[in-house]
Amino acid sequence: MRFRTGVLVGLVAALTAGCTLAGNDADNGPATVTLVTHDSFAAPQQVLDAFQQQTGITINVVKKGDAGALTNTLVLTKANPIGDAAFGVDSTFASRALTEGVFAPYTSPEADRGPQRYAVDSEHRLSAVDVGDVCVNIDTTWFAERGIPEPVTYDDLVKPEYKDLLVVENPATSSPGLAFLLGTIARYGEQNWQAYWTRLKDNGMRAVAGWEEAYGQDFSGSSGKGPRPIVVSYASSPAAEIGDDGKPRTKALLDTCFRQVEYAGVLAGSPNAANAQKVIDFLLSQQFQATVAENMYVYPAREGVALPAAWTTAAPLPPNPASLPAETVQAGRERWIEQWRSLLGQ
Numbered sequence: 001m002r003f004r005t006g007v008l009v010g011l012v013a014a015l016t017a018g019c020t021l022a023g024n025d026a027d028n029g030p031a032t033v034t035l036v037t038h039d040s041f042a043a044p045q046q047v048l049d050a051f052q053q054q055t056g057i058t059i060n061v062v063k064k065g066d067a068g069a070l071t072n073t074l075v076l077t078k079a080n081p082i083g084d085a086a087f088g089v090d091s092t093f094a095s096r097a098l099t100e101g102v103f104a105p106y107t108s109p110e111a112d113r114g115p116q117r118y119a120v121d122s123e124h125r126l127s128a129v130d131v132g133d134v135c136v137n138i139d140t141t142w143f144a145e146r147g148i149p150e151p152v153t154y155d156d157l158v159k160p161e162y163k164d165l166l167v168v169e170n171p172a173t174s175s176p177g178l179a180f181l182l183g184t185i186a187r188y189g190e191q192n193w194q195a196y197w198t199r200l201k202d203n204g205m206r207a208v209a210g211w212e213e214a215y216g217q218d219f220s221g222s223s224g225k226g227p228r229p230i231v232v233s234y235a236s237s238p239a240a241e242i243g244d245d246g247k248p249r250t251k252a253l254l255d256t257c258f259r260q261v262e263y264a265g266v267l268a269g270s271p272n273a274a275n276a277q278k279v280i281d282f283l284l285s286q287q288f289q290a291t292v293a294e295n296m297y298v299y300p301a302r303e304g305v306a307l308p309a310a311w312t313t314a315a316p317l318p319p320n321p322a323s324l325p326a327e328t329v330q331a332g333r334e335r336w337i338e339q340w341r342s343l344l345g346q
Contacts, residue, residue: 031275033276034060036083036085037063038069047291059282067090068175071096075100078269081270085265087264089102089263091118091329092178097126102265104125105123105124106124107124110281110285111284114300114304117301118261118263127283128301129263131261134260135256135257136151136230136253137230137252139220139249151230153256157230160203163204164228166204167205167218172340172346175260176211177210177211179260180256181337182329197343215231215233215237235252235321236293236315239314248314248315257321258322258323293307
């Protein structure tokens with residue numbers, strides 16, 4: 001989505017003035033911080049340039065797949081880190097990264113302005129950058145044209161009227177797929193979630209490798225060409241589906257949302273830790289946080305950051321998303337994924 005010019009000018013001016021970030025090291029000569037991210041990282045180049053002008057630090061972005069692939073890469077390379085800082089390890093994988101010692105302790109001066117609400121580590125090795133709750137999304141036009149009531153809850157998805165309408169992502173290969181699996185475990189419990197998934201399977205649910213395939217190819221609401229009007233996506237996805245009339249063509253089912261938070265941290269063993277810390281400060285700053293909604297379709301972790309006006313009705317932040325304790329996810333994640341794969345034959 002195009003970044004609004006007026007807002008961008010203000011952000012660049014604020015960054016150049018050095019209003020909120022850590023001290024200016026420009027006099028020490030040029031420096032580069034390698035930021036390892038997932039593939040969905042996006043930021044206006046003008047804002048990155050303004051950060052470089054203020055601090056003398058150039059951010060070199062290296063993308064490594066989705067949150068799961070990113071976490072795996074960081075764990076496998078922890079003895080010889082491929083960057084100085086990382087962004088995009090989410091709450092479904094954070095416990096693994098912390099257990100494996102991927103990140104170094106660092107408490108950003110920006111962290112107490114909202115990110116502290118999502119803290120997962122007493123050593124502050126990870127700081128929350130954004131929130132992107134995973135929810136079932138529906139194509140409201142598809143249902144209206146056929147006179148079929150819209151589903152609302154998890155239980156609705158296994159009803160006969162919604163047979164062959166749902167597409168989900170594989171939790172072994174997809175971050176939203178894993179979040180949806182965790183949401184069903186939070187809803188139905190350790191003893192009953194497999195029975196629920198059996199009913200989904202029997203009702204014609206389709207499972208694909210990742211979000212791009214599910215949302216871009218199978219879902220009818222994104223292009224009008226997919227065959228299925230129900231998809232696992234994000235609470236913010238309807239903000240990208242606003243029609244010429246100013247109304248969203250899709251909506252998220254708020255009863256099915258699972259809280260997903262994305263984190264950033266300094267990589268343990270980086271020889272460039274001091275500059276990497278300044279990049280973490282930047283990701284938590286008002287200036288960067290004001291860009292995340294329109295560039296990455298997620299909600300800023302920082303308090304007091306305004307969302308685009310259309311999000312008020314199209315994509316409000318879910319008020320009561322499900323969640324599971326990090327230690328519960330860490331203990332059960334791999335077992336649940338294997339059970340899911342056995343159940344679905346994948």
